[in-house]
Amino acid sequence: MAEELPVAPEAPEDRYVNRELSWLSFNRRVLAESENTDYPLLERLRFLSISGSNLDEFTMVRIAGLEGQVQRGIETPGIDGKSPRQQLDAIREQVLELEDRQQESLDILRGLLRDENILIALPDELDKQQIKWLDDYFTTDILPLITPQVIDPSHPFPFVANGGMGVLFRLKRGKRKGELVEMVLIPANVPRFVRVPGDKAIYVAIEQMVTRFAAEIFPGFKILGDGIFRVLRDSDIEVEDEAEDLVRYFRTAIQRRRRGRAVLLELDDECDPAAETLLRDQFDVDAAMIVKTGGMLGLTDLDAICDEPRPDLKFPPFSPRYPERVLAHDGDVFTAIREKDMVIHHPYESFEVVVDFLHQAAVDPAVVSIKQTLYRAGDQSPVIAALVEAAQNGKAVTAVVELKARFDEERNIRWANELERAGVQVIYGFTEWKTHAKVSLVVRREEDGYRTYCHFGTGNYHPINAKIYTDLSYFTADQALGRDAAKMFNFITGYIEPDELEKIAISPIGMRERLYELIDAEIANAKKGKPAGIWCKLNAITNQAIIDKLYEASQAGVEVRMVVRGICSLRAGIPGMSENISVKSIIGRFLEHARVWAFANGKEMPSRQAKVFLTSADAMSRNLDRRVEVMVPISNKTVHDQLLGQVLLANILDVEQSWRLDPDGQYRRMRTGEDAFNCHEYFMSNPSLSGRGSALKSHDVPRLSLHGEKR
Known part of the structure; x- marks a missing residue:
């Protein structure tokens, strides 16, 4: 009898994995690195911070998006056949498990770091001299930034921005007067952790200082209870096809995002019951997305502690190599590319060669034009500086700036304004599509005519990310690739769909x-x-x-x-x-x-x-x-x-x-x-x-x- 061949599964859940659940699996792998005993302690803490940051973004975008579908009655199933409601139920269960595991990892790391004289401490763990310094610091540096807000019929519940953290206090003054509820929002423009001076690295979170020195905020009041909380809001921006002015639209949308619908409410495990009831009433959050923890809220901020100067608790430093072939041509990137194509493997090889490519183009009298896509460029961008310099030197410079790069919209608007002031032709691309390609195109006048040099990348033109992300930068003087790249830019800037592409x-x-x-x-x-x-x-x-x-x-x-x-x-x-x-x-x-x-x-x-x-x-x-x-x-x-x-x-x-x-x-x-x-x-x-x-x-x-x- 012939052997029966196995039959491929037909049910969606047997053929495909839900994308949201797969992402949560990925973040569990990231979190597992915080538990990896082969890693130095501060690197483990950094992985915990990354997993916290990842989970925040997932909540603000993916969970918020599914909740929006449920509220609008959308029942379109995912790839695995699950409805938005079914996906949410499965996601929330795993999110709560992930939050618990993050706190367990933090508890372990706090103990191990304490053995290395790095303390993530509560104020009550400090000695009298340290408490005195902390009190003085609070009085001079924190208290002037705090605005306590009473909550009563004439003072409605204050707005808490996305990612905002605060403390709710239940107070009483005198025997005959009734209780008051007041809110203190943690200032967003100051570091989350304060380092107490001394050889031992002691870090105290601001919200812990606010609760410890609350008597200085509310003199004459008896503090009956308090509760620390944190809020995450819907942060996705949907672009409307009829938007006439993308820049103006995104400026408005960024403001709306800060006030988006609350998606997650995190509470301190010891939150005062009355404060908790008020918070639950005020934030219209699904009960399944209210998380109580006995640990720390906002784990993403732990990355600041990772900067503690303890090289013995970090990965050995690594300096990226600069391509020897470019050095062999006295640093002339264009001569090196003209000799032969090359690919640069970041972060093992320096992103500086990409910056040098653009900077040399900016100052080279033979360069006629530069075209550049920009998706994420970072805060202090040498790429932007090179494009500005090129325009000031009379080059024809075109920059395709993507306004729809999530969480970088505001920065990209700022870069676009700076480029336009320098004389760069700024294009925002398509309304309905993001321009995610990473391409630079430089046209240079040479003895045998015009020659095109291209850079194609797998990652963004972001010098900080290039030290952390593994990416590839491909440099070529292949003229067919240059012609194709030019057609791609014409497609973005003029909606001219390429009729024939030779290679790409x-x-x-x-x-x-x-x-x-x-x-x-x-x-x-x-x-x-x-x-x-x-x-x-x-x-x-x-x-x-x-x-x-x-x-x-x-x-x-x-x-x-x-x-x-x-x-x-x-x-x-x-x-x-x-x-x-x-x-x-x-x-x-x-x-x-x-x-x-x-x-x-x-x-x-x-x-x-x-x-x-x-x-x-x-x-x-x-x-x-x-x-x-x-x-x-x-x-x-x-x-x-x-x-x-x-x-x-x-x-x-x-x-x-x-x-x-x-x-x-x-x-x-x-x-x-x-x-x-x-x-x-x-x-x-x-x-x-x-x-x-x-x-x-x-x-x-x-x-x-x-x-x-x-x-």
Whole structure:
């Protein structure tokens, strides 16, 4: 009797993972790093802070969005078939579990840090001299910023901004007078933690100082009870298609966001019962999103303590390398690019080469024009400074500034104003789509005519993020890529849809179809008995059609290896559906952010014949259908080898920082040991291929194989 083949699951919940629940799984992996005993203590505290910040944003955007759907009666199911209401119920349960685990991690870290003379202390834990200093500091630096507000019929409940924290006091003055309720909002423009002077690092949170020295705020009153609270509000901004002036619209929308609907109310576990009742009544928050904790509210602020100068409790410092090939040309970035394409691997290689590319373009008399996309640029941006300088030097400079970059809208409006004052032509792109592509285009007048130089990136033009995020910067003087980049800019600035692109693919007008073609080619090769494989590195995959296409590839015998840092709605290793797909997530010292696809093209992976692409897009509907993104083919041999044989292969081989996605939908740490491969350590220890030039001859780069053996 013929063996029965396994049947692929049909039920949505058996084929796909809910994106919100997958994200919560990702944040649990981040939180697990705060429990990782192999890490230095302050780095563990930083991971706890990151998990808190992540959860805040998830609450303000994703939970708020689902609640809005429920309130409007929208019943559109998620990819797994769950309605918004069903998703909310499942999410809230996991959020509460995650909050509890965060507090458990904080308790452990506080004890371990105390042993290292770093205290996250309550005022009552201090000695008399320290209390005296804290009292003086409170009187001089905090008290003048505080405005107590009584709550009664003539003084309505004060507005608490998004992320705001406060203390509610129940007071009484004299025997015959009734009780009062007063609110003290914690000033938002001062550091959350105060460091008490001394050799021992003692940090006290401002809200604890407010409760400890409340008698100075309310002289003559008896304090009957108090309660610390924190509020998160709906922070998503929906862009209306009919918005006539995007800048004015976003200025108004940012103000509305600060006053958005309350989504989460956090309360101190010892909150006065009367204060708690008042807070519950005033904030129209679903009861399931009222969190009481005996620990600390607002864990995201713990990152300030991580700056304590204790190098023994942090990762060893790492200085990124500057590409030797650029140095070999006396720092001339354009000469280095003209000689040969190169890719810079951040943060292992310095973001300064990107800044130098733009700065040299700004001061080079031969440069005629610069075009630049800006999604997130940071506070002190050398990229903005270079564009301003270029415009002041008479270059034709165009900047595509994305106003819809979440939580960076206000900063981007400010940058746009500064660029316009300098004479830069500022474009805001499409109303309904975000411009998420990371592209610089420089046109230079040379002896043989005009030559175009391009930078394509997987990450933002953000110098701080470039020290933390793993990203790729691809520099090329390939004129076909330059022509394609110019058409992309014309598409954004003039809505001129490119009729023919020579090499790159752009979303939302062709990238999805290009991915289908590449996957279909692997399916065809597998059916012919040829080697077939797909490797990819992404931040997220949620698009149902792409997932289904990868399932189809798996069923045809294509081996699919995926490194997906965050959300993964694909189920891996399911017989009859995805048994040839493996998924892992890498969480470590650096935040994995680079996006790369590779297709075997009829040869065993990795090989020179494989098709390799660098992209700004994840496999999500928003990236493929509602954003302007680019996907760039890599033909230069050295760059191709670096992306396939270094970046992708090292990520696939990593064990020490990796979590494997099992068929049951759960992530489990991969085994570790003395010889466990760590891709971050590999990249920190070994130079990349394309930035080395002739220096490779004196420093051989260890090559990797799929068996984990250097060759």
